[in-house]
Amino acid sequence: MASTEQFTQAANDWDLETLYADLASAKGKRLTPVEKLHLRALLSGYSPTELAEKLNKSVKGVGVDLCNTLYQYVKNLVGKSDEKIENWRNIYEWLEEAGYKTQSSGEYESNDCLPLEFLIKRANITIDKHKVIVDINLRIVASKASEILKVEEIDTNGKV
Template sequence: MASSNEPFMQAENHWDLETLYSDFSSVKNKRLTPVEKRHLRGLLCGFSPAEIAEKLGRNGKGVETTDLCATVYRYVKSLLDKSDEKLENWRNISEWLDDAGYKNQSIKVPSLDLSPDKAVVNVTNINIENNQIVFLISMKIPTFQDLDSLEDELNNLDNHKSN
């Protein structure tokens, strides 16, 4: 992955950038340039072309027409078989990619209750072996309160990925 001082790297928190880069490279028939990656990440972070240009110290019209229209927009349309569709707004890019499943899916998982009255830790044996103290520990941690809800969430995630 790119270095941490690269602009718009927060996109990797919500998007499958490696797959996107790979799929875009297939459409382009060669790897994406660092500039193309930056512009794509900027769009995925919700920045307009003008905001991307400002953050990169570039001319807004140049980023919009030369960089985005000629590259990223074209790659997305080709990748998603939307070549005949008109790009109404730069926001369509992230919407289309989200609909295509490139956005990381997350589910809310209830936290475990590790309070002393719920979790049980038993030390079952203590030995000295080869100049080491060895503890045999048994732990019991309560499972989720509502396993059916968790299972439904996981099934919904699987269904979304397969669509």
């Protein structure tokens, strides 16, 4: 039985809820608890061999399961259906490149500006005819309530 208690460190570095939802779309139905567990293990840096050992499962069985499930969903999700997975780390890297890893992209501080932390949670790039469309899920965190920008200072294009 899959435990939601295992490999919880992945939740600190990854937007798991969005990733679960997007992978469910790629799969066509919700991820199973075992698929979520295996995904968290990979995102926590465990190799399939280490994952199998940690769960007292067959290394070959876990490898086959990953190849038939998660690896396929991730390849479909990130648009790499035709690419070969050379190493389990490809999954980690592809999901990181797709913007599912939550990390500080930088802090900006100056005497004239508010100290804000910017966190890009996810970015999608699509090409439509002769246009490149970039959708970014951006989270801005101010360290104090007094530093939050007033809504009227931001126009509809997101410019201050």
